[in-house]
Amino acid sequence: MRAHAVRPPGRAALLALAVLLFALALAPASAASAHAVLLGTDPADGAALNEAPATVTLSFNEPVRPIEDGTVLVDGTGTERTLTATTRDDDVIIELPADLGEDRYYVNWRVVSADDHPIAGVLAFTVGDPPAGAAPAPPSEPEDTVPLPLAAATALHYVGLLVFAGLLFFRIVIARGARRGRPRHRLLRAGAAAAITGAALAVPLGALDIAGLPFGRITDTGSWAGLVEPAPLIVLALTAVGVLTAYAAFTRGPRTRVALVAVAAAVAAPVLVGHSMAFGERWLMIAADLVHLATGAIWTGGLAGLLIALRWRASDAAENARIVARFSAWAGYAVAVLGASGLVMALSIHRTWDGLFATDHGRALIVKLALVAVALALAAWNRFRLVPAVADAGARRAGLARLRRILTVEAAVVTAVAVLTGLLVNLSPAVEKPPPAAVLPLGGVTSVHEELGDGGIEAHLTPGLMGENTVMLTLTDAEGLPFQPLEAPTVSAFLPEDDFGPVNAQVHDLELGKYHCVVDLPLAGEWELTVQTRLSEFESVTTTMTVEVG
Incomplete structure (x- = not known):
């Protein structure tokens, strides 16, 4: 032809x-939407409950699909149980076991957004008075x-x-x-x-x-x-x-x-x-x-x-x-x-x-x-x-x-x-995991100082062990004086080697330029602790430190 x-x-x-x-x-x-975003949860992340809930609800800004066997419940001893997740409109409903006692629990969930990108997170809550010293077992060795x-x-x-x-x-x-x-x-x-x-x-x-x-x-x-x-x-x-x-x-x-x-x-x-x-x-x-x-x-x-x-x-x-x-x-x-x-x-x-x-x-x-x-x-x-x-x-x-x-x-x-x-x-326009800025020692009081615009941010974490850890943040300007950002910083923790997280923490004001929060680090390993600070209407700075938890 x-x-x-x-x-x-x-x-x-x-x-x-x-x-x-x-x-x-x-x-x-x-x-x-450009990418599925978690809008809220029920119960709230970090909630202290008198009785165990029957379900956990994850609310997104658009429909998502739960991954089969992708939702796992971890208790204070490290015992894992696979949960069933279903969808209703833009919500994911996760059924919890009926025999949950007084303990600290972590729901590790994973869903797929409309653009076929996986989204994962951890929801932490406690029921009653958790046993003292209860902590999950260390994870298995990381793989590529x-x-x-x-x-x-x-x-x-x-x-x-x-x-x-x-x-x-x-x-x-x-x-x-x-x-x-x-x-x-x-x-x-x-x-x-x-x-x-x-x-x-x-x-x-x-x-x-x-x-x-x-x-x-x-x-x-x-x-x-x-x-x-x-x-x-x-x-x-x-x-x-x-x-x-x-x-x-x-x-x-x-x-x-x-x-x-x-x-x-x-x-x-x-x-x-x-x-x-x-x-x-x-x-x-x-x-x-x-x-x-x-x-x-x-x-x-x-x-x-x-x-x-x-x-x-x-x-x-x-x-x-x-x-x-x-x-x-x-x-x-x-x-x-x-x-x-x-x-x-x-x-x-x-x-x-x-x-x-x-x-x-x-x-x-x-x-x-x-x-x-x-x-x-x-x-x-x-x-x-x-x-x-x-x-x-x-x-x-x-x-x-x-x-x-x-x-x-x-x-x-x-x-x-x-x-x-x-x-x-294969890159999601809404996902970013900042690289670690410093490696902190195991246990005790750990601290790191990083640049924050023209000033700096100092973070103290204690005790650096599995379970609840306290994070103290101090923000300073170029002259070393306390600095008040446009909004309170946000703090989250992620365990890359086990793909666990992010675990979000609720940050509270202490005084000018000083904040504190409590973050649950349930597994042993090198956690990435990320602090995001909004300096102005047009500038936001992310600082990441790595803390080894034992």
Whole structure:
């Protein structure tokens, strides 16, 4: 079948699309939340009760799904019991055993939000007068978790898919009529293999992440098979069928229309597991994500195809010049729409500066935008300085050589952008665990001093043993005088090695710049004690110290 000439879309149409997407991004957000947030509990965290409650209620700002066997009750002796959790509207109802006596209890819960990110926490309460000295047993040895392998699998899927789809588009549309070569077919096969492998690995790794299980349990299919979500399976099916169908149609036909339709289905697949399904106006996010993926593929795969053409047919300068001119036209429009669609998603996900600068997702997005800016600068240099040189028959060979060198750098930067795009899918815009600032000794009175804006914060914790611990906070300004923040600080504790927490504490004012709270640390290990202080309307500082509890 003969490939038909396809021209790039008109400037007016693309400009209108970019302006429309940007305007819609500035519209008020819908009721869909950026991330599920715990609004309250019944009983309250840290409550002292005369009688044991029949249930515990967790209230969220949107519907969530409890994880099977993901809710555990721990008593003062360390005995664990798995609880049953059900949902009612935006609430999670946890049934407690009927035989709870006077003791200290911790409900360790885990749910999944609408964007398929797991959320966990601990609710502590006491019944009657707990036995003196009661404390849970130490946890088992920590194991590696799966966020990094899951992010790597997703990045592999994205890079392979964008290279495959873009290279196919390059061959059918941009380099139409040019001779085919084995290098391009080898890269097509490599892209297809990477895309399918990444999508396949994301299925078990995603289930392990939801369950909070370590990476070492991936061979224990019984522990995660029941937690596999439908969306990753659909993504795998669309990727495999779309990529294989497109490859067969292109190499054995060539049936170009079938190949383009099949690869379009594969490129659309990642939308099912991205943030598009849970943020802002869903239809707008899905549309922007689809456009973002498609234009990203044209740019990424097109660069790969152009580099292969320039290297494989280096002697055919006239044909290479024609291909460069076609790619330059398509890439210019693709980059404009790519930027507009990316801005739409960024504004829909992060509607405040705090969300952009204070989260792992936001910081990774900033790095991605910086890399895109570098790639855009290289592309602009190619478009306005080197492409005209290539068009000049007298300077064509030298221009192509310089263009090839710049394109190699641009392709490396764009590949890094594609990797970051895959990583962003697995970062929650609302989750951040600050790194520890200091390690405190075991037991006794422990203290640490950290910077707090221009001043400082001093924290004392005692006794540093399992059970209730008292935290005393002192805030000072640049001159060492007591400092009163805009609001009282918040204190929470998290045990990374056992994925236990966060355990929130109720902070009380003592006097100017001084606060205290009591926090339950029920398990032995290195706890991260996080203090968040709001210095002003626009500045919030997070300080984290690590205390070893025995």
